[in-house]
Amino acid sequence: MRLTTRRGVVVAGGLALGVMVAAAAPAHAAGATLVVDQVVAAADPLVVSGTCAAGSQTAVVTVRQEGDTLASASVDLRADLSYRAALDISKAASGEAVAEVACMAYGTATPLGTDSAAFYAVAGDQMPYEVPVRVTPSRVALGGTITVSAQCRPGTVDATVLVGNTAADEAFAEAPANPAPDGSLTVQVVMAKDPDNRGGLAPVAGGGTVVVFCGDMDAEEGAGPVGIGLARFTITPAAVVQGAAPSGASGSSGSAQELATTGSDAAPMTALAAGLVLAGAGAHTLRRRLTRG
Structure with a gap:
């Protein structure tokens, strides 16, 4: 059991609500990694980070919930092929959501690597x-x-x-x-x-x-x-x-x-x-x- 504190609020790793949220051990696709907090207040920015494969130049991050796109951002990679982005998920409802990343090279349409991780968004005043x-x-x-x-x-x-x-x-x-x-x-x-x-x-x-x-x-x-x-x-x-x-x-x-x-x-x-x-x-x-x- 693991707890971290974020803005004085308990944030725990590993959870379930109807379906299991598997953010604790995401299955990394070749050429990309994505890390995200497992419980996030919708009022706070969702911070994602990770790495891309050699040859990648940008990371395209998308957040979805129940088929809807909550947020999307494209960020240039650092020299070490890592990335970090903060996305506005204020429209999220309390429930499971998924963050996805596609590592791209400019001028190409095929990702050099992809990854995703599930997390739980908590809306309103429900964060304990x-x-x-x-x-x-x-x-x-x-x-x-x-x-x-x-x-x-x-x-x-x-x-x-x-x-x-x-x-x-x-x-x-x-x-x-x-x-x-x-x-x-x-x-x-x-x-x-x-x-x-x-x-x-x-x-x-x-x-x-x-x-x-x-x-x-x-x-x-x-x-x-x-x-x-x-x-x-x-x-x-x-x-x-x-x-x-x-x-x-x-x-x-x-x-x-x-x-x-x-x-x-x-x-x-x-x-x-x-x-x-x-x-x-x-x-x-x-x-x-x-x-x-």
């Missing part, structure tokens, strides 16, 4: 903000307990905390949380499987990931900005088998809450942030279908 998340302790034995602290925006009513092994396909703990009026929240999670949840995953020794989502995970498109943050920790083997995890979540607004383990409703952990970054544009369809970032 970054949520600070802290996990203590940073190393915990199986059967032990971690405390997750996060800071949503003041006035946030709903939040969701997910915990799982970083390499797993599902979380082993998920529960709603109720932030305090100032947006802060604290939950406690036991590193053990709920014995009453036979279909759920159990934590194993190794890397662990916590994802905190501030806002309604099931909000419809256009619901407004939401927040997302993550933190890593390490799960170590237990010398003695510990007790079972609690079977439910409890606690008052802003107070410590224990999370219940989950089964079929668990959200994926690998590249989870990549999916939730699109929460304002339909995260309810992304909770189980994400690529690896």
Whole structure:
């Protein structure tokens, strides 16, 4: 799972919405490469860069969405055959789009190389903000307990905390949380499987990931900005088998809450942030279908 920060907003690599967006590993055609951020606010310029084959003189970059051309630009190549362009995609709707490049020599109609990469455009105010998340302790034995602290925006009513092994396909703990009026929240999670949840995953020794989502995970498109943050920790083997995890979540607004383990409703952990970054544009369809970032 990979996150970068752009203008204070979480931008994640690897995502899906109905169809898989394969920008994480584009299939480069011979003679050209194209690199683009995988999640881009439509209000920002789309910056593309890459290289062309020997003999190329210019790169023609085109951005398309659902068959429509959003933007196009032709830029001269640098001495090292690289290029960089910024395109206006302000007309983009929230959804998948594709950037394409054709490397050309002047006076010829046949490209010397082509490449393309998919990305996700996020329109309006749907880009989420970054949520600070802290996990203590940073190393915990199986059967032990971690405390997750996060800071949503003041006035946030709903939040969701997910915990799982970083390499797993599902979380082993998920529960709603109720932030305090100032947006802060604290939950406690036991590193053990709920014995009453036979279909759920159990934590194993190794890397662990916590994802905190501030806002309604099931909000419809256009619901407004939401927040997302993550933190890593390490799960170590237990010398003695510990007790079972609690079977439910409890606690008052802003107070410590224990999370219940989950089964079929668990959200994926690998590249989870990549999916939730699109929460304002339909995260309810992304909770189980994400690529690896």
